Amino acid sequence: MAETWLVVGLGNPGPKYSGNRHNVGQMVLDELAGRVGGTFSSHRSRAVVLEGRLGIGGPRVVLAKPLTYMNESGGPVSAAAKFYGIDPEHVIAVHDELDIPFDAVRLKRGGGEGGHNGLRDISRALGTKDYYRVRVGVGRPPGRTDPADFVLHDFSPTERKDLPFLLGEGADAVELLVREGLLAAQQKHHPAKA
Numbered sequence: 001m002a003e004t005w006l007v008v009g010l011g012n013p014g015p016k017y018s019g020n021r022h023n024v025g026q027m028v029l030d031e032l033a034g035r036v037g038g039t040f041s042s043h044r045s046r047a048v049v050l051e052g053r054l055g056i057g058g059p060r061v062v063l064a065k066p067l068t069y070m071n072e073s074g075g076p077v078s079a080a081a082k083f084y085g086i087d088p089e090h091v092i093a094v095h096d097e098l099d100i101p102f103d104a105v106r107l108k109r110g111g112g113e114g115g116h117n118g119l120r121d122i123s124r125a126l127g128t129k130d131y132y133r134v135r136v137g138v139g140r141p142p143g144r145t146d147p148a149d150f151v152l153h154d155f156s157p158t159e160r161k162d163l164p165f166l167l168g169e170g171a172d173a174v175e176l177l178v179r180e181g182l183l184a185a186q187q188k189h190h191p192a193k194a
Contacts, residue, residue: 004060005178006086008077010095010118013067019154021138025094026065028170033063045079059178071117074125091131092174093122098147100137102159105169107185108133136170
């Protein structure tokens with residue numbers, strides 16, 4: 001039997017934050033929801049979830065957007081994983097990444113959290129860092145802008161023009177990861193070394 005994947009889009013709850021760079025993980029999940037076909041509904045894990053398949057005969061996925069603030073993402077992720085019987089090695093966190101340019105997506109499994117409080121809370125709640133991350137680049141803040149302020153602002157008008165392409169690439173990365181594995185997804189989405 002094929003494994004079920006838990007794909008979690010990180011962000012902050014409510015319309016005030018919906019367009020923030022910090023919420024790009026949830027924006028990618030909205031793109032994936034369109035591909036799965038369906039709408040999110042409330043779940044007892046303190047998240048909204050959507051169950052379905054990626055493509056005809058594709059892998060079974062549970063898409064989840066925590067209803068907590070970013071730094072409290074671990075509880076809903078752990079609760080959803082437990083409810084659906086999904087091990088950490090089949091959890092994918094989709095999140096914003098300051099150390100990657102705005103137009104890029106990178107994937108990894110395990111490793112550090114790079115100061116990302118949402119990831120830190122998920123690692124604590126799952127009891128391991130050994131889960132997948134789809135890191136959606138939001139770029140570094142300009143000048144002396146505080147990174148914490150930068151991620152809590154909406155994308156610039158110029159970025160918004162290209163945002164649908166970035167969200168599509170993030171969704172493609174998740175889909176390739178669950179269908180063909182990490183290496184295949186990295187080969188497609190990471191630039192070739194010169």
